[in-house]
Amino acid sequence: MSKVKKYVIIAALGLAAGAVFYLPYIKYILYDAQLITMGITNKQSGYLLTVYSIANMFLLIPGGFLADKVSTKKSIVYSCLGTGLLGFVYLFNMRSLPIALFVWGAMAVSTGFVLWAALYRTVRMLGGEDEQGFLYGVYYACNGLACAIINFAGVWIYGTGVTMEDGYFRAVLFGAIIPIAVGIALFFLLKNVDQTIQIDDGEPKFSMGDVKELAKNKIVWYISIVMLIGYGFYSSTAYFTPYLTEVMGISVTDSGFLSAVRTYLLLLLTPLGGWIADRMFHSTSRWLTVGFLVLAALFSAVMILPSDISAAFASIFTLIPSAFVMMTYGLIASLIPEVKIKKALTGTAVGIVSTVGYLPDSFYSVIFGSWLDKHGVAGYNYIFTFLAITGVIAAFLCIAMNRHIQKVKNQPEE
Numbered sequence: 001m002s003k004v005k006k007y008v009i010i011a012a013l014g015l016a017a018g019a020v021f022y023l024p025y026i027k028y029i030l031y032d033a034q035l036i037t038m039g040i041t042n043k044q045s046g047y048l049l050t051v052y053s054i055a056n057m058f059l060l061i062p063g064g065f066l067a068d069k070v071s072t073k074k075s076i077v078y079s080c081l082g083t084g085l086l087g088f089v090y091l092f093n094m095r096s097l098p099i100a101l102f103v104w105g106a107m108a109v110s111t112g113f114v115l116w117a118a119l120y121r122t123v124r125m126l127g128g129e130d131e132q133g134f135l136y137g138v139y140y141a142c143n144g145l146a147c148a149i150i151n152f153a154g155v156w157i158y159g160t161g162v163t164m165e166d167g168y169f170r171a172v173l174f175g176a177i178i179p180i181a182v183g184i185a186l187f188f189l190l191k192n193v194d195q196t197i198q199i200d201d202g203e204p205k206f207s208m209g210d211v212k213e214l215a216k217n218k219i220v221w222y223i224s225i226v227m228l229i230g231y232g233f234y235s236s237t238a239y240f241t242p243y244l245t246e247v248m249g250i251s252v253t254d255s256g257f258l259s260a261v262r263t264y265l266l267l268l269l270t271p272l273g274g275w276i277a278d279r280m281f282h283s284t285s286r287w288l289t290v291g292f293l294v295l296a297a298l299f300s301a302v303m304i305l306p307s308d309i310s311a312a313f314a315s316i317f318t319l320i321p322s323a324f325v326m327m328t329y330g331l332i333a334s335l336i337p338e339v340k341i342k343k344a345l346t347g348t349a350v351g352i353v354s355t356v357g358y359l360p361d362s363f364y365s366v367i368f369g370s371w372l373d374k375h376g377v378a379g380y381n382y383i384f385t386f387l388a389i390t391g392v393i394a395a396f397l398c399i400a401m402n403r404h405i406q407k408v409k410n411q412p413e414e
Contacts, residue, residue, distance in 0.1 A: 006126050007138065013119050014142025014188050016076050017181040018150050020083040020111045022177040023090070024052050024104065029151050030158055033168040040093050047097075048104045053361050055108030061351040063113040073190045074116035080183025082110035087176025091169070116354055117347035120333050124346050133284045137274025140330035144267025150178060151264070166355075179305035214345055219404055220352055222397045223335045226288070226359025229394040230329040232387070233295060235360050237262050237325055238367065239383055240318040243302075247377050248314045258315055262322040273327025277334070285402040286336045289395045291328040295321055296391030300383045332357075339401060340408050 027034050027045055037043055066075075086103050093099040119139070127135045154171045161167025214220055241259040244250045277287035298321035305314060333350065341349050367386075371379035 004147045006135075006232075009190065010123060010135065010139050011142045011150055012186055013090075013122060014139055014144075015146045015182055016115070016179075017079055017119060018146025019179040020107075020115065021147070022150050022154060022178065023083060023087050023172070024049070024111060025106050026154070026171070026175060029155055031172055033164050033171070037165045037168040037283065038097065038100065040097055044097060048100060048366035049361070051063070051101050052066065052108050053358075054357070055105045056112040057355055059108055059113045059360075060116065060355045061348070063115075063117050063347075063351055064238075066114050066117075066347070066357055070114065072118050073187070073344060074120050075114040077183045077187050079110050079113075079118075080179040080186065082412060083107060084176050084178075084180030084183065085177070086110060087172060091172050091176055094169070094172070098237070100120045111119045117350040120336075120350040121346045123333075124337055125343065127245050131278055131317045132274075133331050134274035136331050136334045137270035137272070137327075140270040140326070141268045144264050144326075148264035195256065202211070209285060213380075214341070215352065217287065219339045219401060220341070220349060221356075222401050223332065223339070223349075224353045224356035225336070226394050226397050226401075227332045227353050228359055229292070230332045231357050232295065232320075232360040232364055232390060234329045236365060236368070236387055237318075237322045239380070240322070242372075243380050244311070244315055244318065248309075248311045249379060250311045250315060254315070258318070266319070266323050266326045267330065269323055269326045270306060270330035273331050274334070276327070277331055281400060283405070284331050284338050285398045286407060288328055288331065288335075289398040289402065291324055292395040292398065293393045295324050295328065296388040296395070299388045299391065302384050303381050323407035335401065339405055 031045075034040075035042065038045075086106050090100060090103040093103075123135055123139050126292070129258065154174055157174045158167040158171040161170050238259065244254075245257065261397065273287070275293070277284045279288040281290070302318070302321070305317065333353070336346060336349050336353070337343075368379070368383050371382040373379075375382065
């Protein structure tokens with residue numbers, strides 16, 4: 001396969017993810033508008049993501065199993081179309097919280113069920129074992145860029161509304177149309193993707209007995225915990241936003257701009273992290289060992305910044321750990337091929353890893369919020385200390401995985 005075709009497919013996968021995850025997380029960009037338009041409380045708004053998160057926990061593993069059995073093209077196209085249709089259901093029933101809860105639960109089916117594992121599985125199949133880190137990095141960069149463009153477009157469209165409710169209606173309409181449009185485009189763009197990635201490498205094909213063995217493989221659980229810690233770092237960079245306003249005294253506008261840079265634009269660094277892993281360390285696990293130790297040091301350093309430091313310097317400094325987060329978190333999935341999990345089980349492995357790995361959405365914010373409520377600005381020291389400790393734990397797990405890799409280096413995939 002040509003490099004151009006390979007990267008076009010990866011860009012398409014990133015676009016698909018950006019399109020389908022706009023609606024489930026729309027509160028992150030239009031929080032107040034959602035509450036006012038729907039006539040709900042903050043707590044009721046939280047129920048939407050709670051339903052979505054819990055549903056995903058139950059669906060990711062069976063979705064991974066299904067992704068190993070069904071067409072990649074169908075998985076991605078149907079997910080885009082399904083999410084768009086659910087968007088229209090929500091659009092014309094915004095004042096009904098029960099229907100909104102149903103839509104958010106159903107969006108777990110259209111986004112996390114098959115799509116998530118299919119994306120990772122396809123990226124793995126597109127390249128050799130010596131370029132997995134870079135390919136996953138490119139995918140996350142494309143995904144970040146797509147998310148940035150779609151979310152900024154959603155905010156702009158919201159701004160064209162006459163009232164807050166009208167603007168929110170328009171933003172949701174956009175969120176319903178965009179995945180359908182992307183799904184139709186990918187139907188043609190991914191015309192031969194299944195023939196492209198279905199490589200007959202002589203491996204035994206998928207069987208249910210393999211799932212049991214996979215669940216008993218301690219390395220799979222090591223990767224799952226590393227994913228949990230890596231995603232925890234990724235989601236927790238959001239706490240730099242209130243930290244800069246409450247502790248360092250910068251304006252809400254400036255802090256919001258920096259938040260957009262951390263959340264989206266720095267994802268463009270993930271290919272660099274992949275290049276470092278593949279070309280300098282020749283191993284994702286080795287690079288992640290160093291990366292997580294650096295992150296532990298950087299989050300520790302935030303706590304000892306002088307009180308009289310300039311707000312500009314503090315703002316720039318917070319971008320450094322965020323950059324390392326993007327160069328590590330985006331590569332964790334490439335540990336799956338590195339530890340020699342066979343290709344026929346990639347989707348199922350992703351399902352297990354994702355189920356554990358995205359648990360921070362369920363409990364990190366509750367813990368961190370309680371620390372801030374109880375200790376005020378001193379609560380940030382608790383948060384950064386916690387993150388630093390988890391970084392050290394992740395580094396040790398990566399060392400253990402690298403030792404496992406050395407043992408099976410010359411063996412066929414398990």
